[in-house]
Amino acid sequence: MKNRIIDVQNVKITISKEESDDYICITDIAKVKSNSARAADVVRNWLRNRGTLEYLSVWEQLYNPAFKVFESEHFKKQAGLLTFTPSVSEWIEKTNAAGLYVKRGKYGGTYAHKDIAFEFASAINPVFKLFLIKEFQRLKEEENNLRQMEWNAKRFLSKNNYLIQTDAVKNYIIPHRDLKKDPQWIAYAEEADIVNVALFGFTAKAWREMNPELAKKNNVRDFATIHELTVLSNLETHNAHMIREGKNKEERFEVLKEIAEYQLNILSTAEQIKMAETCDDRTLFQPVL
Template identity: 80%
Template sequence: MSKNKIITVQNVTVTISSEELDDYICITDIAGVKSDQSRSADIIRNWLRNRSTLEYLSVWEQLYNPKFKVFESEHFKKQAGLLTFTPSVSEWIEQTGAVGLYVKRGRFGGTYAHKDIAFEFASAISPTFKLYLIKEFQRLKEEENSKERLEWTAKRFLSKNNYLIQTDAVKNYLIPKSNYKDNLEWLAYAKEADILNVALFGFTAKAWRDANPEMAGKSNVRDFATVNELTVLSNLETHNAQMIREGRDKKERFTILKDIAEYQLDILNEAEKIKIEEKEETEETV
């Protein structure tokens, strides 16, 4: 589900929608810089009928969208500049399979563009506005990253302390018996979070809840993860997002993520073991 955030750029309210792939910016809001909102659709149409715009969109789609229909996009380019050529964003999406633009209805409705494309659109509207838009967007991302770092630090601290008070017997009890890594029937219907769970822990969130019904209401499997596991999980999320952009299917992504998880976790655990041994040796010599 997308998450919407609002920024204000030169007294213009602009909506940013965080989608599964990346941030998308409402270019309907940006078009309001040039005229009132009632003419935003016309402004976007005029921008879309420009050959330079179509060239840019086509190249972007070919870089990030493996399902983009290049041949169909050529029909748009050939008509660029003609007085009778007034394409809509919906037509561009439907005929080419584009993902860089989309139209949202209802609340926060309008035409949204991937941030790369939105900045390009802003250039056509006002170069000055584009600079302020980029600056405000960067401020928002820095604010989000700062908050995420604080939350991550707190979670690592709490998770580490929580893990330290667990005995081996309790931890073994928490782990449900399963063969999810070998039997991939669950994968066809899996959500992205469970693909990561199985790649790292070896079982789904539901399997953990079923095995631990008393704990399920107040916590989840990630609350019992070690610092090393949380570190690997963060890396897996980044790798998975990139593979989604590349259009890789679930089975391929899961296989790669599982191998990454096993490899990174082994390295981190071994490094931690060596660090503990070195510390113990130092204490013995003191």
């Protein structure tokens, strides 16, 4: 996922998504206490503290089965010594820690799991920590609302357009079959899979077999992109129309496959053009220093 940036008391804080967890750039947080050039030193000094090492060790033992507890003890024994100046990279390498990581390049710095980042902020500035938590929660609420809207849109498109196709199957395919030998649900599944294979490249059954846990509460269409669902809507409409025309499955599949490839390419190209225009606009209005 793309990095997100929140503004906390005029300090830009970068948040990165790693798998299912949020990691916050504590180098950005450190700028509250020092300037950008010395922010890394603030993080290093924080890591020297025994209380910090105790907290990190307990967090890792709770959430990271691969954490090397024995190695972490060496760090804690040296805490407080003037010669003890550990780096985050050294801590990660020797203990196999997962709560911190170092990123290079753009948006570079030390990133910490949100639990650890809030603890770091508390050590730097307790008041700033409160504002950080408030802005972080606001961001998560916005993301949750957006996900809910997208999910509702997906389900609406999937369910309502599926009705168009199932109605066509009911009226134009099932009446011509021996329902005792060929139950209605088989006819529905076959028609759905014509569209699934044309769009996704695999059947719903194949997806369920590959994703047994997800399939308990979801289907493949729940994980489709907005572009795919838009094309899916069109494919189901086209399929229903071709069923009424009496075209066989092979003919319909070839047509649907061509439509899917063409429309996905059109939507993807349009999105790329929009992104390029947005970047050009941002460049155009950059202030001259």
